[in-house]
Amino acid sequence: MAEKLTVEQSNAAISSDQPIIQACDLTREVNIGEDKLVILQDINLRIRAGESAAIVGTSGSGKSTLLGLLAGLDVPTRGSVFLDGEDIFKLNEDERAQLRGRLLGFMFQSFQLLPSLTALENVMLPLELLAVGNARAIAYDWLERVGLKKRVKHYPRLLSGGEQQRVAIARAFVTHPKMLFADEPTGNLDMITGAQIIDLMFQINQEQGTTLVLVTHDKNLSARCSHIIELVAGRIVSEKA
Template sequence: MIKAENLRKKVSIGGGELEILKGITLEIKGGDSVAIVGASGSGKSTLLGLLAGLDQPSAGSVVVDGQDLGALDEDGRARFRARSVGFVFQAFQLLPGLTALENVMLPLELRGQSDARQQAEHFLERVGLAPRMQHYPRQMSGGEQQRVAIARAFAARPAILFADEPTGNLDTATGAKVIELLFGLNAEENTTLVLVTHDEKLAARCEQRITLDAGAIVEAA
């Protein structure tokens, strides 16, 4: 499902170069749940962005769902993400001028789905937000906003869901509910789940754990 070979990422800084990722090689099977863990600055979010096609590596290759991301231009990668990938971010990334329902419907409408409203309503009900569909993000708690983001991600029925610190802005009790929701939908939809997290409870629920340190994999179990 996801295969990275000798993945490297360098950025220019202060007249020199900083190597963020140093030859990452990994494989994630379809339907698996994987936690990417490590200290701040270890390269976790950079790796997630490369695996998701949000950024390009300085060297190496990424193949996702049979597609070599390096063979696609920017528009091609955007089309691939719209078709195969879902995202959940720590900061929720909801549009403040749209209701919960509209936030979930929007990516479906952009794909031309005629059943966008039906799918959005179904997944908002699934995450327990049926009474809140017409509310705006500012009228919702952090946990509710994250549940909208999860509904939006799963409504497109992606082959892969990438989540960057999905419980990072939530209190412990709310984070635990979000974890249950993520893994419940993961099992129901058979979605490959790739998470960056500092949350040990979240990491422990995953079938595979990849630990980064200074841009390199130091443990994979």
């Protein structure tokens, strides 16, 4: 006879089935004069903790809008998003910002580094916003980890595109976020550098068990993901998980 699960084991099994990211009937519309433009319509998705999910589709399909809604950076016309069990659109803007600071890391195609800060200071910034002690030492360790030990005092304008994205990776992971959202993280990089950044991102992601959500046109990047969501004209047309 099979051994019965303990209460703790049963709860763990239930918890493992719960999505860390869930969208329910998510719709985003904008009014243009007397017309209504539907950017996203009735999006329903579930992403489990530790998954790597790619959101793919042609330009204008709604990929970046979906990522922004999942992060609570934009507000839907209707529908809900749950992050780690929290209904984020029941929170006000300040509360959503606090939740992002606790749960999320971000990477962008344009890197989004602050030009007036050194590489080290850029990586320190999320730690300082969370009042984490010893931020300088932690940030230095992360820059060494991504191969930029000799670039810590350099400003973004003195770094190559690949080096800037390495700084962005260190900044995204430095707070050990539960989720990392990335919008075209290799879009401004050449093929070889992009491949190196993909390898580095997945290596760190696997080490930390972060849930990774990517918007990408890069087929090599989406192929590395365990969950692929395809959008066409604001709707999910296929999903592989």
